[in-house]
Amino acid sequence: EIQLVESGGGLVRPGGSLRISCATSGFSFNDAWVSWVRQGPGKGLEWIGRIKSNAAGGTADYAGPVKGRFTISRDDSINTVFLQLNNLEFEDTATYHCATALSTSIYWGQGTLVTVSS
Amino acid sequence: DIMLTQSPDSLPVSLGERATISCKSSQSLFYSSNNKNYLAWYQQKPRQPPRLLFYWASVRESGVPDRFSGAGSGTDFTLTISSLQAEDVAVYYCHQYYLTPWTFGRGTKVEI
Numbered sequence: 001e002i003q004l005v006e007s008g009g010g011l012v013r014p015g016g017s018l019r020i021s022c023a024t025s026g027f028s029f030n031d032a033w034v035s036w037v038r039q040g041p042g043k044g045l046e047w048i049g050r051i052k053s054n055a056a057g058g059t060a061d062y063a064g065p066v067k068g069r070f071t072i073s074r075d076d077s078i079n080t081v082f083l084q085l086n087n088l089e090f091e092d093t094a095t096y097h098c099a100t101a102l103s104t105s106i107y108w109g110q111g112t113l114v115t116v117s118s
Numbered sequence: 119d120i121m122l123t124q125s126p127d128s129l130p131v132s133l134g135e136r137a138t139i140s141c142k143s144s145q146s147l148f149y150s151s152n153n154k155n156y157l158a159w160y161q162q163k164p165r166q167p168p169r170l171l172f173y174w175a176s177v178r179e180s181g182v183p184d185r186f187s188g189a190g191s192g193t194d195f196t197l198t199i200s201s202l203q204a205e206d207v208a209v210y211y212c213h214q215y216y217l218t219p220w221t222f223g224r225g226t227k228v229e230i
Contacts, residue, residue, distance in 0.1 A: 035220060045160075045168065045211060047220035063219050097167065101215045106158055106173050 002026035002107050004098050009112030016088050020112050022081040022098030029079040031055065032102065036072060036083050038094035039111075046094075051081060065091075088116045120144055120214050124223030131228060137199040139226045141212035146192045147175075149216065156216035159188055159197045161208045162225075168211065171197070204230065 008020035022034065035050040049062040051072040060072040071084040081098055095111040121144040131137040147156045155175035160168035170179045172188035175195055185200045199206055207230060212223040 035218075037220070044225050045213070045222040047218070047222075050218050050220075061218055095167070101156075101173075105177075105179060106170055106213075106215065108167060108170070110167050 002102075004100065004107055004109035006096060006098055006109045006112035009096065009114045011115045011117060012085075012088055013118055014089060014116055016116075017084070017086045018088065018114060020083045020085070020096055020114070022083070022109060024079045024081070024098075024100075027100075027102060027107075030076050032100045034072075034074070034081045034098055034100045036081075037097045037099055037108075038092075039097070040091070040094040043094075048096075049083075085114065088114075090116050092116050119219055120147075120217055120221050122212055122214055122221055122223040124212055124226055126226060127224065128227045128229065131199075131202045131230065133204065133230060134201050137202050137206075137228055139197045139210055139212075139228075141190075141195045141197070141223050143193045143195070143214060147195075147214050147216045148192050155191050155195070156214055157188075157190070157195050158213040158215065160211045160213060161206075162211065163208045171210075199228070202228070202230070 003025045005023045012018050031053050033052050036048045038046050048066050049072050051060040069087045074081045093116045095113050097108050097111040099108040123142045125140045157175040159172040162168045171182050176188045187198045189196050209225045209227050211225050
């Protein structure tokens with residue numbers, strides 16, 4: 001069974017930092033490109049970035065609103081993708097999901113809630 | 119960025135009636151090398167994560183009732199609920215994964 005499980009969300013003050021994780025299982029993680037998508041309260045879905053497989057260079061791309069503040073990385077030894085969130089703003093309050101599109105389907109995690117509040 | 123225009127924003131439907139949602143892309147989502155359209159549909163109920171209904175535009179995810187159907191190719195896609203049930207009340211999103219940034223429609227709220 002393919003699973004993606006996010007963790008590490010929580011309450012953080014504006015300007016603060018947080019690292020959230022996406023632990024995966026059930027598929028060939030080494031070959032997977034993994035995206036992060038967030039959804040603010042009462043809002044739609046917003047792609048924030050993606051990391052390629054190491055075979056494809058292992059580089060990450062980001063959406064404009066988070067570029068320079070968020071960093072995506074991966075550790076293939078533990079089948080996990082990380083999202084480092086720095087200089088957080090009120091508008092970053094959202095549920096953060098990791099997702100991957102494979103030939104068999106698109107798989108999402110349940111999400112982890114990040115709340116930015118003073 | 120690829121823009122997805124989803125319509126309508128809100129769709130009141132009677133129980134047992136048909137509901138049709140449109141999603142139009144600003145560029146083709148068809149990849150000729152594998153003959154696939156990189157378009158997905160999701161259902162989202164309050165306080166729940168999105169639930170995948172269709173990928174490759176028309177491939178039904180396991181467990182999705184067959185009253186749901188996905189169709190279309192290139193730039194024009196539709197999601198149809200043939201006979202609306204009470205449990206289908208939700209917000210529905212289309213999603214293109216042809217290129218990054220992935221983009222999503224603004225959502226259609228289906229209500230009774």
